[in-house]
Amino acid sequence: MKEASFSLDLDDESFTLKDTLSKYLRYWPWFLLSMVICIPLGILYLRYAPVTYESSAKIKIIDESKEMNVAIDALSMLNRSSNINMDNEIEVLRSYRLLGQVVSELNLDIAFFEKGNIKKTQLWNGPVILTKTIQEDSLLNPKVYEMFMGRDHLVVKDNLERTWTVKFSELDSITTNLPFAMALSPIFDFNNHHGKIYEVVLKPRKTTIEELRTLIQIQPTSKNSDIISLQLKGENYERSEAILNTLVRVFNNDGVLDRQQVSKRTLDFIDERFLYLSTELDSIEGGKQNFKKENNLSYIEADAGLSLERKSETEVDVVKLETQISLSALLKKSVIGQAAFELLPVNVGLENSSLNTLVNSYNELVLERNKLLGNVGEQHPSLIALSTQLEGAKVNIIKTINIYQTQLRTSLRQSNQEQGKMDAIFSRLPEKEKMLRSIERQQSIKENLFLLLLQKREEAAINLAVTAPSVKVVDYGLTNTIPVAPKKMIVLGLAGIMGLFLPFAFFYIKFTLNNKIESKSDLLAVSNAIPFLAEIPHFKANKIFTDFNDRSVLAESFRILATNINYMIPRGKKNAGSVIYVTSGKMDEGKSLIAYNLSVAYSSINNRVLLVGADLRSPEQHNYFKMGLSTKGLTDYLQHPESNWQEYVYPGFKDSKNHHVCLSGSIPPNAPQLLSSGAFEDFITQAKEFYDIIIVDTAPTIPVTDTLLIADYADVTLFVARAGVTDKAVLQEANELNRRDKLKNMAFVLNDTKMGAKDSYSYSYKD
Secondary structure (H helix, E strand, O other): OHHHHHHOOOOHHHHHHHHHHHHHHOOHHHHHHHHHHHHHHHHHHHHHOOOEEEEEEEEEEOOHHHOOOOOOOHHHHHOOOOOOOHHHHHHHHOOHHHHHHHHHHHOOOEEEEEEOOOOEEEEOOOOEEEEEOOOHHHOOOOEEEEEEEOOOEEEEEEOOOOEEEEEHHHOOOOOOOOOEEEEEOOOOOHHHHOOOEEEEEEOOHHHHHHHHHHHOEEEEOOOOOOEEEEEEEEOOHHHHHHHHHHHHHHHHHHHHHHHHHHHHHHHHHHHHHHHHHHHHHHHHHHHHHHHHHHHOOOOHHHHHHHHHHHHHHHHHHHHHHHHHHHHHHHHHHHHHOOOOOOOOOOOOOOOOHHHHHHHHHHHHHHHHHHHHHOOOOOOOHHHHHHHHHHHHHHHHHHHHHHHHHHHHHHHHHHHHHHHHHHHHHHHOOOHHHHHHHHHHHHHHHHHHHHHHHHHHHHHHHHHHHOOOOOEEEEEEEEEOOOOOEOOHHHHHHHHHHHHHHHHHHHHHHHHHHOOEOOOHHHHHHHOOOOOEEEEEEOOOOOOOOOOOOOOOHHHHHHHHHHHHHHHHOOHHHOOOOEEEEEEEOOOOOOHHHHHHHHHHHHHHOOOOEEEEEOOOOOOOHHHHOOOOOOOOOHHHHHHOOOOOHHHHOEEOOOOOOOEEEEOOOOOOOOHHHHHHOHHHHHHHHHHHOOOOEEEEEOOOOOOOOHHHHOHHHOOEEEEEEEOOOOEHHHHHHHHHHHHOOOOOOEEEEEEEEOOOOOOHHHOOOOO
16 A cells, blocks of 8 residues: 555655746736736826936035144144034034025925816926015914916915905016915016916915925935035926025035124224223223333333342352362362272363363373283382372372362352342332333233234134135936936836736735645645645536547546556555445535546446445435436345345446446435444445446535445545635545544545646547
8 A cells, every 4th residue: 555655756846836827827817917917907007196306416525623734843744634524514504593494485385286187286487586585483284275377367276265366467466365475587477477377375384394305305415525416306307406506505604704703802802902902001001101201210120130140140159169169079079089090080160270180190191000900010110110100190180179169169159249239129129110020021011912903803804804615516306317207117117016926915915815625735735634636627618528539638537647646556456346434524525526527437448337326315416417316226235135236237328337336325314323233335246246446426425424334345445625615624624534544455545626828637638
């Protein structure tokens, strides 16, 4: 049995994608119809959808910290990293204040549209110039007005069907209760606007500003760039370019105005200080003049200068003498402290030339002695003579230092006395002179401050007059000639995708919610433990065949089924009377028709076949042979098992000796009792001796237990499922029957499948 099932083992998974596609392609007319509808809709959308263009402008933010002059050194010139915070600049550009100025200057809160048959087009320069006259706080929602252009007048209509008729000649002077004033555009051309209908939309200013903040895109061109890109999408490119250019100008003027305000405030402050300093300087100069007159101090400045100069000179002399005394003491200490003949320091700052000469001579003798000591011994006469000279030179140096120190101390006493005199003279300067110095110092401070403020005032005045711009315009508003929306290829592509997606989604939902078996793949997905033998295609007519030489799709499909069943029959049973049950889960799944056609198929390939109608409760086989329900059959034999079973067997076809049928007979009241008796087993056992194939049309397995009572006598059990009729739950019951071995050697047959034009069943023979 396992070997037979192995011969039918197919790689069903390789056909999963193909089966899925086939399931959808079966409904290809729906996909075609959806494409025919969606693609023209996409073309219609392209025809009437508003065309949107993208306009852009670029500005460079000027970094004032990078302004250089000739006083900047080379190192600072090389270090020129930007100090601009681009996020702050972008937020200023997007600010409500600046965008509000743009809206007010361009009247963006009044939109003008030209109405067509289907769509309307936004205008920038309309035939009429409109100006709001309504208060902003009373305009809470947009107001829409329709304007019709006549020959010499225009008609305005609101949403309440109120109308106003105004002649062109009265536009500038007439007063209406409309929330806006009107004036003809200077470029008005009647021939271009006569008979047209326009739409005017008045929007709240705040709403317009918020919409503009949403639409305009502002960002730096790169991470480290000082250039900002401004982008705006709109139907009218002239309007978009005007908005971008106005925003750039307003932003630049705002930065210029900020710096001008700083310069103006500086000028005002300096002017205030000028008045105060002028008053103070006049007061100080008058007080100085009066003070000198009262105290007769016309020449005391020169005397005080001389005294101060002399005092400074004596102080310098004292310091100089004290320094010489210290240096000579250090030299003396160095001479006395020598343990041997060593070199003395020279040029230590002593101003005694004779002493410096003695030191130099002493050092020369020391050098000469050191050289001689390297060549002779210490007792050499020449070395002893040099040592004697050095001892004498050392004594002379000490004496000379003592004499020099005595002279220095004498000079120091005299200098100290002179310094005391100068201090006494300086201390006797009048206190009034100190007061005069204080007055002059205050006068000098005020004069310097006055000159500094005068210089700063000139700088501020120059900055106010020639304020540099805040930005450099890289590109004014430019618009790409290729619209950003709608994009033809994208719209048509989406239309095509929708044309495929809509029917796909419909059928996907239909297939998902459908609990019926539709194809082989659905059957295998629910139950893959039971072998699958064949698919029987759907036939609108001629569902049975009686001609054994028939080569139609119907006949060939059942011959294929018969061939596949042969692989299911155990080897020991082949050619020894094989019993094939044909059953199903419920009624109306075509098991009786399958059993009939299968019996004819076996007969057409030279098998002796007996078709048995074992569905005693709802028999169908008598209809195919055009015999009455009362014809004696299996029921009669089971009720009278002592009779000859062949009495209830009839020829199936007049032209064939290989096909016989045993109908079910009259419907009994106790079908389970009859089938469970030993008479049915005797019937099958005797029939096997005369027939190669015995096909038994049994009752459905779910509503009744008749088939399960006789299941042990079958060699192969065909479980028929019908596409579009059999529930998937029925297959779960079949799996359970197979798992518990209640039906022997089960195999599935899918009946009434909807096959496509390219399926395998389209093959046919030629005579």
